[in-house]
Amino acid sequence: MPVASTLVEKILAPRSRGPVVPGSRYHAVEVDLVLAHDATFTLGIERIERLGLPILTPEKLLFAADHFAPPSSPERAAILGRYVTFLGERALPRDQLFRGISHQLAVEDPRVRPGRVVVGADSHTTMVGALGCFATGFGTTDILGVLATGTAFLEIPPSIELILRGVLPTGIEGKDLALAMLAALGEDGALGHALELHDHTGGSIDFDARCAITNQAVEAGATSAAFVPDAVTAGILHLRDGGAPPDLDRWAPDAGANYARSLVIDVASLPPLVARPGSPADVVPVDAVAGEPIHQAFVGSCAGGRLTELEAAASILRGRRVAPGVRLVVTPASEQVWRAASRSGALGTLSEAGALVTNPSCGACGGIDKGLLAAGELCISTSNRNGPGRMGHRDGRIMLASAATVAASALTGRVTDPRTLARSQLASWDVPR
Amino acid sequence: MTCPSPPSPSEQRLLCGRALVLGDHVNADLLHPPAFFSLDVTRLRAGFLAGLGRETDASSDGTTWIVVAGRNFGCGSSRETTVDALRRGGVVAVVAPSFGRIFRRTAAALGVPCFVSQGSLAEVLPDEELVLDAALACLVAGGGARRIALEAPDPFLEAVHAAGGLLEWLGHRRS
Incomplete structure (x- = not known):
């Protein structure tokens, strides 16, 4: 047998x-x-x-x-x-x-x-x-x-x-x-x-x-x-x-x-989640950390820079503008993703919202370039690691979250549950699958 | 137990070093931050333990170290510069209850053996002199007062270590 x-x-x-x-x-x-x-x-x-x-x-x-x-x-x-x-x-x-x-x-x-x-x-x-x-x-x-x-x-x-x-x-x-x-x-x-x-x-x-x-x-x-x-x-x-x-x-x-x-x-019962700075396994509902001011928001990397994520961020930011002083960095994971997001209008929407859209690459993830952190800064990111020094200074902090959460946070300048925006500000919020 | 320093070729299975005690889940970014990724050896060495705020550790004075760490040591990135920086910083072996898979393999491939501890490592004191007897799979601390059993290494990793690294082992096999 x-x-x-x-x-x-x-x-x-x-x-x-x-x-x-x-x-x-x-x-x-x-x-x-x-x-x-x-x-x-x-x-x-x-x-x-x-x-x-x-x-x-x-x-x-x-x-x-x-x-x-x-x-x-x-x-x-x-x-x-x-x-x-x-x-x-x-x-x-x-x-x-x-x-x-x-x-x-x-x-x-x-x-x-x-x-x-x-x-x-x-x-x-x-x-x-x-x-x-x-x-x-x-x-x-x-x-x-x-x-x-x-x-x-x-x-x-x-x-x-x-x-x-x-x-x-x-x-x-x-x-x-x-x-x-x-x-x-x-x-x-x-x-x-x-x-x-x-x-x-x-x-x-x-x-x-x-x-x-x-x-x-x-x-x-x-x-x-x-x-x-x-x-x-x-x-x-x-x-x-x-x-x-x-x-x-x-x-x-x-x-x-x-x-x-x-x-x-x-x-079915999952809320939007966040990994708090220090460990990707230190996970809480976004509500638990909502309101904390951010300096940078990053939509990109091999973990979160595909078409679905770019479109999710665009759907949050359509017709709106990133909070003053916050830098939103968008780095598609590949040329194919970049082109698809261009065709779908997501890149244009993100750019109009004030995003800094870069070429396909690893970008800020891995502390390479195009979005590193200074000491004391907080970045909310779709990338994959959030230990000290991962994205620049070892006293820079990284929260991991979905593209919708990252975009909502970029919009308000604070860690934000995208569902609260959907209810109060974005009645037409519709994240494509 | 006495230990020649550095070990002569016939005594390579006896490794000596001061204890570098680290915690659980110490990842590759902490051991060697990505900002120090470089082909330049000086720059590479400057990143030794920099993510842990241990820049002042004697990493270039000839001191040899045996890292005694917690669970999941070396997890995360595959950047080989992490292991290379440890090696160049004087780390001759690592002992921990478990290892990140890529770290353990890369360490073996570069000639730095990793040993899985069987007993508690809690009594190993920072900076104390350690002797690791690879043949007996034993870590000796406190001048012989404390002996901690180690898992016998897999025959493949043992063969790689005996050859001095993966490419050296492959070279022997080809010839």
Whole structure:
């Protein structure tokens, strides 16, 4: 009788070449796609050259320029230049440079489909699991190992089942769900595990929301996070590729599959949430911190810079103006997102409201540029981390929240529950799904 | 227990250092803030523990450190500069109840072993001299008065450490 398998077991078992060394928990797993970007990959170039390391064929590579894009200092220009030059010298693909954040580009790439194994030189590579993949991040040296061998050395993680049920209320975003997940798991509640997410909400959690959730799973320590492929997955594949594989059901976990733990989140009762400065798992309803003055509002990053988030912010700010003195920074996650938001009118609306709209990149998240904090400043942000020093000075503070909450806060200059605006000021508030 | 400093090649499984005691969930941004990301070694070293307000720690005087930390050490960013800065700052090993997955792998890949503690680390005092016996999977504190059991490392990570890092291990395997 066949063994009942989880989604992760179905993906990894056929690709494992067995333990890396006898007796090890680590298996050599064949990889379909490797993601890299200007910041972390450049740390490995000297070793590639000195040791003569081989590099996988271009069909399995996606190189982005997202961190220092464009560079904010001469040193970072030099790092970026080294990267771009190296790729050119080795005839490695440069067609995706400056087009967005590496893992956002991956979910836009037809090579990434359910059941694939994707690794990236960035911790938020987990996001790619929104498409039903096994996707995980590594440091530079491990990525050099993958490029040289075509395999990742992985502990095959046991899975945690996370069931989302109820119907998502209007105005509650993927970010609120991600924060609810982090509140339930804590900063290490998924350490050493893969998360498998089951959407039982009747399709109310769209693909952008799924990306926000799988992105932030690494903040609970998860090795990977994947939505079990379903009608939403088929829908996004149709939109992207003009069709979806007919056998998506094959990735459904078997009845009786062995999960280390099972959690249920009822999404119907979720209010807008905020992670207070210091920890992404220190989550409270926005009401608990409402009224605190902000200095910056940020809609962007791989966690919260997609079309759904940009349109949510635009719907709050349409015909209005950001509070005097507050800077609202908007950084789309990719060129594709930027163009879609331009076509939909969201970028124009945000610009008219006083937003500082930047090119697709990581931007302020990661303390890179285009929106860093001084000591004592408070930023409310759709990005993914809020520890000291993440976005500039270590005494700058970051709250994580949905795009609607960020936009409402930018409008009033204080942390604001978007539902209060909807009632008193914005009768037509209608956040698209 | 005595310990040569620095360990000779034949004694590499005996690691010595002063205790650098840190708490739970100390993430990569705290260990090495993103502002210090650089290919320049001087700039890299300047960020050693800067997010924790420990800029004044002796990170360039030859002192070796064994980090003794709380849960989920090194969680967060995959920036390898975090581990590189620790290594260049004199950190020779890390002991904690659990580690961020990427941190632990990167540390192994760069030749800084991470050990999972089995006993309580609460009695390790800041700055006290420690000896880590990798062969016996034991951390010795208080001049031998306190011994804390460590999990035996996975054979893969052990092989990587013995080779001096992941690329070195791959090189040996290829040859």
